[in-house]
Every structure is written in C-alpha cells, then in structure tokens.
Amino acid sequence: MTGTAITNTIRKLRFERNEMTQQDLAERVGVTRQTINAIELGKYSPSLEVAFRIAAVFGVRLEEVFSHDGGIPEPRGAAR
C-alpha cells in the first residue's frame, strides 16, 4: 500500500495538542509508533476501529481527522 486516497490531519492535530509525540499518540491508541507514522504519511489506511480511536484521542469527529480525496467509483451495472 504505497500512498492512499485517504488524507489526514493527524500532524496538525498533534501540533495543536502541545506537540503530542507520535509515541504518545501510539500508546493512547494502542498501536506502534511506526504505525502512527505510516498513517500520518498516508502509507497505510487504518481500520475503522483505529481511526475512531485516533479521533477520540483528539476529541474530534472522524471526518475532522480523515477525508477521502478520490471520487467514489460507481458500482458495476449501476443505472445511468
């Protein structure tokens, strides 16, 4: 998975929380620091559960942390 269409504001949110470190965030979410780094750089898309936990740590809604850049593909056989 090299680069995803999902972008995030984790870096900004960490900065706004007294420059919370990746290690602090990782411990509170329950993943490794390397996983937080991979998510922050857009190299890895987390599961919904981890995404919700990250949002909960920052006390914001999920869509304030993650957003999808690409268009949503139409399902096959959809009527036009």
Added chain:
Amino acid sequence: MSFREKTAWITLITLIVTSLLFILHPPLQLTLAPEPDFFSLHVLLLSIATFVVIEIVAIVVVRMRSPRDAKAPLDERERLIVLKARSLAWYVLATSSLGSVMVTIHLGANELGLAYCVLISFVLSLMVNYAARIVYYRRGA
C-alpha cells in the same frame, strides 16, 4: 527501525550466512544424485546450530536495547504485514516443492538429492517471508 523490523533483518541475514556456510562447504556435490556423505551432514547440523545460536543471541541483544517495543503485542498493521509476507512465501514454498518433485521424477534425483531440494525450497521460502516483511515495513504496509 522497529523491534520487529530489526528481528526480520537478523533472521534474513542469519539465514543467508548459514545457508552459504552449508552450500559453499567443500567438497561440494552439485549434483541431483549426491552420494551419502557424513561430512556434509555434519556441516548441515553445524549450519542449523549456528543459525539457532546467532538468532537467539542477536534477538536477546535487540530485546535488551528496546524492551518496551519487544513486549508490545502486534498491532493491526504488523499483523497485516506478517500475513502478506507469509502468503507470498507460501507461493514460493508450493512452487519450489512441486519443482523438487518434478526434478526427482524427470531428472533422476536420488533421495538425498530430493531432500536437499526440499530443504532449499524451505529455506528459500523463509528468506522470501522475511525479505517481504522488511519491504512491507519500509513501504508502510
């Protein structure tokens, strides 16, 4: 570099070194029908023992340097990496094992030749497993 990436490097390098120790030992019988040779058997056992000892010592040293990382359970990304690497290695093991059987049937390898081919298949799949883990750790997942 995370603890698990370091251990993947250690295992891969140790596998390569100990495999070379066995493959390059004299007198080398590069044939599909090697004669039973106790010296080669001893070198094989020595290679396996060397692998186990290096692996244990190196991983204990790395664990002591980063005990918190070592104790942490696998998270979802690491589990995904392990599964993807194992899946890739399985294809290598299946293909090379089948190749070993074909070699035995069509090229006339003897029992010892077949045993070496299967051993090479197993080691190759382990190498692919750990090399793939390293690549996935570097790429993110």
